[in-house]
Amino acid sequence: MHLDDFVTEDGIACIRVSADGEGQSLKTDASARAVPVHRKLLERGLVDYAEIMLRHREA
Incomplete structure (x- = not known):
């Protein structure tokens, strides 16, 4: 999990499960x-x- 995986969708705090980040992968x-x-x-x-x-991190 990376900091960028914390997202808000429709006003709900979520953790994104994806293969977008370095070292991340999905089964399918x-x-x-x-x-x-x-x-x-x-x-x-x-x-x-x-x-x-x-x-x-951004500072």
């Missing part, structure tokens, strides 16, 4: 998807942390 093309981030992970700040890390 049909495996690509966006998985909603679980409520407990949202409550614990996973998406906020990813956003902070992205800002630091």
Whole structure:
């Protein structure tokens, strides 16, 4: 998983499962998807942390 895999789709925080990033692969093309981030992970700040890390990377 890479920071770029954190996306928002239709206002829902998701983790993108794809072969787009370095070292990422899928069993089949049909495996690509966006998985909603679980409520407990949202409550614990996973998406906020990813956003902070992205800002630091871009700075």
